[in-house]
Every structure is written in structure tokens, then in C-alpha cells.
Amino acid sequence: MCGIWALFGLDVPSLSHICKNFEQITHRGPEAFKLEFDQAIKNGYLGFHRLAIVDNLQGMQPMRLYQYPHLFLLCNGEIYNYQKLGMEHGFTYTTHCDIEVIIHLYVHLGSNNVTRMLDGVFAFCLMDIKNRRILIGRDPYGVRPLFQLQSDDGQLGICSESKGLINITKQMASKWSLKPFQPGSYEEYEILNDGRTKLLTKVNYYQPGDKAHFSAFVPYNNLSSTDVHENIRKLLSAAVKKRLMTDREVGCLLSGGLDSSLIAALLVKHAKEANLPYKIKSFAIGMGDSPDIIAARQYLKNKYKFLYFRKVFEKHYGGQAENFVPYFWMPRWTKGVSDPSARFITHYKADVKNNENETVIKNTKNN
Numbered sequence: 001m002c003g004i005w006a007l008f009g010l011d012v013p014s015l016s017h018i019c020k021n022f023e024q025i026t027h028r029g030p031e032a033f034k035l036e037f038d039q040a041i042k043n044g045y046l047g048f049h050r051l052a053i054v055d056n057l058q059g060m061q062p063m064r065l066y067q068y069p070h071l072f073l074l075c076n077g078e079i080y081n082y083q084k085l086g087m088e089h090g091f092t093y094t095t096h097c098d099i100e101v102i103i104h105l106y107v108h109l110g111s112n113n114v115t116r117m118l119d120g121v122f123a124f125c126l127m128d129i130k131n132r133r134i135l136i137g138r139d140p141y142g143v144r145p146l147f148q149l150q151s152d153d154g155q156l157g158i159c160s161e162s163k164g165l166i167n168i169t170k171q172m173a174s175k176w177s178l179k180p181f182q183p184g185s186y187e188e189y190e191i192l193n194d195g196r197t198k199l200l201t202k203v204n205y206y207q208p209g210d211k212a213h214f215s216a217f218v219p220y221n222n223l224s225s226t227d228v229h230e231n232i233r234k235l236l237s238a239a240v241k242k243r244l245m246t247d248r249e250v251g252c253l254l255s256g257g258l259d260s261s262l263i264a265a266l267l268v269k270h271a272k273e274a275n276l277p278y279k280i281k282s283f284a285i286g287m288g289d290s291p292d293i294i295a296a297r298q299y300l301k302n303k304y305k306f307l308y309f310r311k312v313f314e315k316h317y318g319g320q321a322e323n324f325v326p327y328f329w330m331p332r333w334t335k336g337v338s339d340p341s342a343r344f345i346t347h348y349k350a351d352v353k354n355n356e357n358e359t360v361i362k363n364t365k366n367n
């Protein structure tokens with residue numbers, strides 16, 4: 001998961017007010033947090049809660065590199081092609097963390113060629129204090145959440161969950177809006193002398209059906225122009241394979257339905273090929289003998305005895321709905337926006353600290 005949070009140009013930002021709002025998304029990163037301010041930017045704050053996926057040691061954020069000390073990067077996400085991009089463009093990485101590539105793309109290719117080069121799931125915010133710029137981008141389908149608070153007079157906030165921004169609006173005298181940052185788009189802002197911001201560009205860099213700007217994980221010429229089934233097989237399998245990129249153990253959410261069972265099977269296949277030194281664990285969510293639990297149990301029994309099965313919800317949260325509601329993205333339940341199973345896992349991961357160390361793959365979002 002990970003939580004990103006940034007605020008620019010708010011008029012009366014007491015430190016306790018800043019911390020209180022930043023604290024609203026603590027559950028997104030149980031391992032470390034950091035809040036940063038640099039006097040070069042008046043009233044500019046960047047905060048990060050970390051759940052490390054790649055490079056536990058050096059991947060902390062806001063990421064700053066000694067070659068480019070004027071750049072501050074926040075990113076919730078995984079960038080699957082960071083090594084490929086590094087080789088193609090000759091980038092010298094300081095860390096082993098996937099998101100570092102965003103800084104190099106910005107420096108070498110410019111702000112208009114960062115977001116469209118990324119093969120991954122991401123929401124990021126890059127602050128450039130030398131050129132007084134902010135670049136914000138989100139993945140094509142909005143797999144990673146991002147909310148944006150904007151006032152008519154240039155105050156700007158971004159956060160992985162809207163609850164990290166909602167209370168800030170109480171201090172805004174001018175007209176404001178708080179909405180999801182549009183998937184498949186990026187925005188560039190100028191940071192004015194008083195710390196407020198001015199929108200310079202807003203670009204929808206991706207429409208469904210567009211070809212990728214980066215070299216695709218499965219090259220286009222490896223796809224058949226006639227055999228759609230074969231293409232689906234190849235692409236789905238590759239999609240699971242590239243998600244093995246993590247220093248943590250990989251697991252999967254399993255409902256026992258067609259989609260998740262397929263993903264689990266592909267995951268086990270790729271895990272074997274990659275010689276992962278542990279057995280894949282699966283997580284099913286449901287109460288008692290709910291249909292998902294029955295289907296998942298059946299699936300595991302018939303197919304993959306070696307998968308590990310745990311009824312997360314029943315074991316930890318039976319009858320305690322109020323304990324997990326705060327972990328939804330939105331301040332209140334919004335049908336079709338939040339995904340209950342992912343939220344349960346979030347809470348579970350934040351709660352069970354001592355023995356679990358996993359990345360969970362599911363069929364719609366992964367983390």
C-alpha cells in the first residue's frame with residue numbers, strides 16, 4: 001500500500017494541524033513515516049507512510065538523491081519496467097527502489113515524458129524546488145488511489161485517501177473542490193512565491209486502447225492478429241509474472257471464483273519457475289460458510305493442496321465492523337468505489353505485525 005500526502009500554500013498551517021491530517025492515513029504504511037518541509041518552498045509539506053515492497057533499506061520517501069537534491073519524490077506504487085528503462089536510457093540508480101526511475105525520467109526526458117513511460121500502478125507527486133514545479137501523475141486505470149484538494153486561490157493538497165484532506169477544507173476561505181485525481185493523467189504546477197500554485201498543464205496521456213509509449217512487457221509483435229484467446233493467455237500470464245517484483249513474500253487473495261482462481265494458478269506456476277523459496281499463501285475473506293469461503297476451500301482442495309488457507313475476516317474481525325470501516329479510502333462507504341476485500345487486507349496487514357511479511361496479489365489491484 002503506502003500513503004502519500006502533500007500540501008502547498010495553505011495560509012495558517014500550524015504543525016499540529018499538518019500532523020493531524022497527515023496522521024489520517026497512518027494505516028497505509030505500518031513500517032515508517034516521514035514528513036518533510038524545506039524553507040525554499042513556503043508552506044509546502046510532503047508526507048509519506050511506508051509499506052516497503054522494493055528496497056526496504058534505501059527506498060524511503062520523500063525520496064531525495066544526492067545527484068538531484070532539489071527533487072523530492074512521493075510515490076505509492078510499483079513500476080515494473082524500472083530496470084528496463086534504466087538500461088535503455090543509461091540511468092545510474094542510487095537505490096534499488098523501483099520508484100527512483102521517476103526522478104531520472106524527469107531530469108533526463110522532462111516533465112512531459114515521465115508518466116507515459118511508466119509501466120506500473122502508481123500515484124506520484126514530484127516537487128522541484130530549483131525550478132519551482134510540482135508534477136503529479138496517476139496510472140492509466142487508477143489502480144492506485146489519489147485525491148486532490150484545490151482552492152480557487154491556488155492552495156493544493158494531494159493524498160492517497162480523501163480523509164487526509166477533508167479537514168483542511170475547514171481552513172479554506174476561498175472556494176475549493178476535493179475529488180479523485182483523474183486516472184491516466186498528469187498535471188504540472190508552478191509554485192508561486194507565496195507557496196500557492198498555478199496550474200501549467202493538465203494532460204490525459206492515456207486512453208483505453210492506446211499503445212504503450214514504453215517497450216511493453218510482452219512486445220506487440222509477439223501477439224497474434226487473429227488468435228484472441230492466445231493473446232489473453234499470454235498477457236494475463238505476463239501480468240502476473242511481472243508482479244513478482246518484490247522483496248516481500250507474495251500471496252494472493254482468493255474468492256474461489258473464476259478470476260481469482262485463475263490468478264492463483266498462474267501465480268503458483270510463476271513462483272515455481274522463479275524458484276521462490278516459500279509456499280504461496282492465499283487469503284480468503286468471508287464469514288462462516290459464506291459462498292466465497294466454500295468456493296475457495298473447494299478450489300484449494302481440488303487443485304492446490306499446498307496453498308495455505310486462512311479465513312482472515314472470521315478469525316480477526318468477526319462482528320467488529322467498526323474496526324475496519326476507517327480503513328476505506330473514502331470517509332464513508334461509497335458503493336462501487338471502495339473494494340471491501342482490499343480494505344480488509346489493509347487492516348489485517350496493519351494489525352498483524354509480528355509474523356507476516358507479504359505482498360498480496362489479487363485480480364483487480366495488487367499490493
Ligand SMILES: NC(=O)CC[C@H](N)C(=O)O
Pocket residue numbers: 001002050051052053054055059075076077078079097098099
Ligand atoms: N507500497 C508502495 O507503494 C511501495 C512504494 C515503492 N514501490 C516501495 O517499494 O517502497
